[in-house]
Amino acid sequence: MNPAPAPIAVSIGDPAGIGPELIAEIWSQRGSLGLAPFAVVGGASVLAGAARSRGLSIEIARVADFAEATSVFDKALPVLGDRDAPHSPGAPNEEGASLALHSLEKAADLALSGAASALVTMPVSKSRLASVGFIHPGQTEFIAAACERATRDAVMMLAGPSLRAVPLTVHCALAEVPRILTTETILHKGRIVAEALRRDFGIAAPRLAICGLNPHAGEDGRMGREEAAVIVPAIQALKAEGIDATGPHPADALFAARARETYDVALAMYHDQALIPVKALDFDEGVNVTLGMPIIRTSPDHGTAFAIAGQGIANPGATIAALRMAADCAARRASADG
Numbered sequence: 001m002n003p004a005p006a007p008i009a010v011s012i013g014d015p016a017g018i019g020p021e022l023i024a025e026i027w028s029q030r031g032s033l034g035l036a037p038f039a040v041v042g043g044a045s046v047l048a049g050a051a052r053s054r055g056l057s058i059e060i061a062r063v064a065d066f067a068e069a070t071s072v073f074d075k076a077l078p079v080l081g082d083r084d085a086p087h088s089p090g091a092p093n094e095e096g097a098s099l100a101l102h103s104l105e106k107a108a109d110l111a112l113s114g115a116a117s118a119l120v121t122m123p124v125s126k127s128r129l130a131s132v133g134f135i136h137p138g139q140t141e142f143i144a145a146a147c148e149r150a151t152r153d154a155v156m157m158l159a160g161p162s163l164r165a166v167p168l169t170v171h172c173a174l175a176e177v178p179r180i181l182t183t184e185t186i187l188h189k190g191r192i193v194a195e196a197l198r199r200d201f202g203i204a205a206p207r208l209a210i211c212g213l214n215p216h217a218g219e220d221g222r223m224g225r226e227e228a229a230v231i232v233p234a235i236q237a238l239k240a241e242g243i244d245a246t247g248p249h250p251a252d253a254l255f256a257a258r259a260r261e262t263y264d265v266a267l268a269m270y271h272d273q274a275l276i277p278v279k280a281l282d283f284d285e286g287v288n289v290t291l292g293m294p295i296i297r298t299s300p301d302h303g304t305a306f307a308i309a310g311q312g313i314a315n316p317g318a319t320i321a322a323l324r325m326a327a328d329c330a331a332r333r334a335s336a337d338g
Contacts, residue, residue: 005036005117005327005330005331005334006066006067006070006114006115006116006117007036007037007038007039007066007067007069007070007073007078007116007117008036008037008038008039008116008117008118008119008120008323008326008327008330009038009039009041009066009080009106009107009108009110009111009115009116009118009119009120010023010038010039010040010041010107010119010120010121010122010323011040011041011100011103011104011106011107011108011119011120011121011122012040012041012042012043012046012047012099012100012103012122013100013103013121013122013123013124013304014092014096014097014100014122014123014124014125014128014304014306015043015046015085015086015087015088015096015099015100016088016089016090016091016092016093016096016125016304016306016309017089017092017122017123017124017125017303017304017305017306017309018123018304018305018308018309018314019122019123019304019319020043020046020047020049020050020087020122021050021051021053021054021089021309021310021312021314022122022300022314022316022319023040023047023050023077023122023319024047024050024051024054024056024058024077025051025054025056025316026316026319026320026323027058027077028051028056028058030073030074033320035320035323035324035327036117036323036327037069037070037073037078038069038073038078038120038323039063039066039069039072039073039078039079039080040077040078040079040080040103041079041080041081041083041102041103041106041107041110042079042080042081042082042083042084042099042102042103042106043079043083043084043085043099043103044060044062044079044082044084045084045085045086045087046084046085046086046087046096046099047060047077047079048060048087049087049089050087050089050310053087053089053310053311053312054312055312058076058077059075059076059077060076060077060079061075061076061077061078061079062079062080062081062082063078063079063080064080064081066080066110066115066116067115080106080110081106083099083102083103084099085098085099089306089309089310089311090306090307090308090309090310091306092125092128092304092306094128094131094132096128097125097128097129097131097132098132100124100125100128100129101129101132101133101134104121104124104139104142105146107119107121108142108143108146108295109146111295111296111297112146112147112294112295117296117326117327117330117334118295118296118297118298118326118327118329118330119143119295119296119297119298119326120297120298120299120319120322120323120326121139121297121298121299122299122300122319123299123300123302123303123304123305124139124304125304125306126138137171138171139299140154140156140170140288140290141154143290143293143295143297144290144293147293147294147295149292149293149294152185152188152189153192153292153293154290154291154292154293155189155192155193155196155290155291155292156170156288156289156290156291157193157196157265157288157289157290157291158274158275158278158286158287158288158289158301159278159286159287159289159325160278160281160282160285160286160287160301160321161282161285162260162281162282163255163260163266163277163278163281163282164264164265164266165265165266165267165268165274165275165277165278166189166193166265166266166267166268166274166291167268167269167270167271167273167274167275168181168185168186168189168267168268168269168270169181169185169269169270169271170271171271172270172271174270174272177213177269177270178213178226181213181226181230181269182230183230183231183233183234183237184234186210186230186231186234186235186267187234187237187238189267190208190210190234190238190243190245190267191238191241191243192291192292193206193208193265193267193291194206194208194238194243195292196291196292197264197265199332199333199336200291200296200329200332200333201329201332202332203264205244206243206244206264206265207244207246207262207263207264207265208238208243208244208245208246208263208264208265208267209245209246209247209249209254209259209262209263209265209266209267210231210234210235210245210246210247210248210249210266210267211247211248211249211250211251211254211266211267211268211269211273212226212227212231212247212248212249212250212251212269213226213227213230213231213248213269213270214226214227215250215252216250216252217247217248217249217250217251218248227248231247231248231269232248235247235248246262246263247267251268251269251273254266255277255281278301279301283302283318284315284317284318285317285318285320285321286300286301286302286318286321287299287300287301287318287321287322287325288300288301288322289325289329296326296329296330296333297326298322298323298325298326298329299322300318300319300321300322301318302318
């Protein structure tokens with residue numbers, strides 16, 4: 001018999017945001033949801049306060065050894081360690097940011113060591129983290145550094161029930177996209193995406209639909225030359241390597257229902273070209289998953305939502321989806337790796 005998979009490590013995110021209350025809500029529904037065991041790194045009193053804000057009465061158990069989480073999970077929400085902060089929904093502060101950073105670092109270490117089967121990161125405030133020494137643009141870049149990989153190797157994919165999409169350029173000004181976008185970037189990230197869909201999502205022959213940059217995918221150069229000069233050569237190179245890549249497709253038609261049936265993932269040229277359709281279609285079930293890393297990392301595709309924290313109205317759907325995706329991907333890797 002194969003041993004039970006290790007539990008999933010969950011970083012608590014900013015304690016003033018909606019992350020802690022969503023974790024508490026989801027653990028309270030663990031039986032009906034059928035989720036794999038998980039444990040939160042730090043923040044026991046934050047989680048207790050967050051549970052009360054949603055009218056929940058839950059058991060919380062501090063564990064000293066992460067492996068204990070599996071046996072504890074059915075009876076209590078496992079929390080690793082004693083690090084904590086006040087529960088102050090909607091009022092972020094430095095003490096909370098310090099807990100968020102500690103939780104993220106320790107949870108990543110657990111995944112890297114194999115003690116955790118996967119990592120789920122709850123939303124953080126990047127500006128608050130920066131105030132306590134966080135030097136990365138976001139959690140995706142942090143994951144790359146923790147894995148000792150180049151930032152370019154950490155590919156962000158947004159995934160929901162209706163659509164998977166990858167922005168090939170991410171947090172940069174729209175005016176900078178034509179300069180940053182290169183054939184090599186599309187080729188490099190396309191390879192990572194294809195391999196990740198095979199290994200972690202069980203898609204034997206992934207179909208990549210690659211967007212154009214300009215309206216009508218440039219319309220034969222009348223509306224821009226990037227398609228012919230940059231995107232087409234990348235598609236041709238991917239095809240030459242045996243990857244099923246098509247395009248460049250006009251982005252205004254690529255996300256219609258019938259079009260989505262023709263591909264497994266859309267590769268978009270810039271941030272909003274990917275995120276707008278995912279959030280329009282799957283806002284409450286969208287997951288941010290980091291491809292190309294030696295560990296599995298997922299995150300709900302929403303922010304801290306300070307404005308509604310503590311009001312008991314935040315939707316747990318995206319966090320449920322992130323936990324399920326992390327468990328499914330980890331199981332596929334374990335099966336493939338023997």
